[in-house]
Amino acid sequence: MSRSIPAVLPCPQTRPALKAGFDQMARLLAATLGPRRGVVFHYESRKREIEPLTDAATIARRVVALPDRAEDVGAMLLRSLAWRVHQRVGDGCATTAVLAQAVLEQGYRMVAAGANPMRVQAGLHRAARWAVECLRGMTRPVATQNELNAIAFTATGEPELSLALGEMLYRLGPQAYLFIEEYLAAYLEKEYIEGGVWKAQTISPHLVNDPLNRRSFARNCNVVLFNGNLTQPEDVLPLIRLLAQSERKNLLLVAQKIEGQAGSALVATCVQNRERFGLQFVLANLIRAGENALRDLQDLAVLTGAKVFDPQAGDSLGAIQPADMGQADYAEVQEDRLRVAGGAGQAQFVQAQIQALQTYLEGLPFDDERRGEVEMRIGRLAGRMGILKIGANTHNEREVLRQQAEKGLRAVRAAQQSGLLPGGGTAYLHCIAPLEAMEVSDDEERMGVLALARALRRPFEQLLSNAGIEHPARLAHEIVQAAPGGLVFDVEEKELCTAEEIGLYDPALALIAALETAVSGAQMALSTEVMVLKKNPRVSYEP
Structure with a gap:
């Protein structure tokens, strides 16, 4: 089917095409599951190179389209599902692909046999929620x-x-x-x-008081923060007079920009007092601007107890008072990094800021570029x-x-x-019996529950298959007969043992995310009745 011609694929052809695309992508990613990862070779035509790949996330990124347009929809759907889990927890791409393929395969059989797709989906939805509860019940915190x-x-x-x-x-x-x-x-x-880090630079090399490490530092210092540019001498003279009267003479001054005559006056004063009295000064320009600079200053304010002087709010350093200055045990600027440790900010305010950022982080999508910024702010505040x-x-x-x-x-x-769950696909095995015992409203919903129960064996079976180990059903039975989390299978030594003995664990979040995402994708494929194939669809290099 030519990509240059738009088309509509009707119901009888939609599900088989989606499933075929699912299967092709899943087989590629499944080969990497387990410690004995298979190798997928990727040929880069522009470089005329063959690239060996063993990481499911990288494989998902490399496969950007299938030749068949209809099957490509299924493959790209699974690619997106697997990549979503990777972004969220850093692992679980292959598990998501294997599980999604198995759920779709079981659900497809039941729908092909005449079951109502919506009732099967209802059963899958209920079963997924119950399986997640089972996994959470087996989870234990990290101990070592x-x-x-x-x-x-x-x-x-x-x-x-x-x-x-x-x-x-x-x-x-x-x-x-x-x-x-x-x-x-x-x-x-x-x-x-030690402490927190900000992107900033010293305003002058003359302030460097550790030439060997090319840094300027100050111990037991006052902290002054200004959200703007300081350019004129009158901008900083009140601060110089206040320091002369202060018991604590050392200073950390951070602004968006300190330059011109204001910078010259400050540098001259600081160098003179350093040479005469041994005082220490760190004067830093923030590298980031705008809202990012304001957030940097707000974090410094929380940690040190300083006030942020903001000219847009009518603030001026001309009105600075002793109570406006914060305190820090140590501050230094080296290259493009400001480090502050031992701030005198109140602990309850620091914790409140961290909690607010964590709440904000939880609401961000996992592919949002702001996540790294928020995680960095939490780390430096803590x-x-x-x-x-x-x-x-x-x-x-x-x-x-x-x-x-x-x-x-x-x-x-x-x-x-x-928290942790036993690895190697064994945690999913312990969810099967509770699912089979679930009470449902009708037989078609039961089919959805059984579809997931049967699919939960697949990650364990695939891992053993990749390692060339036979009789996975017998091994799965022995694991299920033990207490939940009691036994796992060591594919290297080819024997059953405890997770503690060989350190075989998975993050609970990874297994839960893989399960929820796999079921969601399979439900989407099962409920699709018609596909609209666009003319020359855009190829996405990001899943």
């Missing part, structure tokens, strides 16, 4: 760093990177924010930041920040390593927030 290491390794497959991520997030906690820095050689190091330094010899290796680090970071954070 080794558990976080295991979560990171499951997501990344990189032992050393997983140890670094597990250690940093265990020490810093679920509110942590990590900067990822790249280096041009094989490298892996971690650094913990004083839980670090730098993960990674490096590789080539650009492609660095890109892959960064993607793996970001993936592992999301997975570990999901585990900290939602």
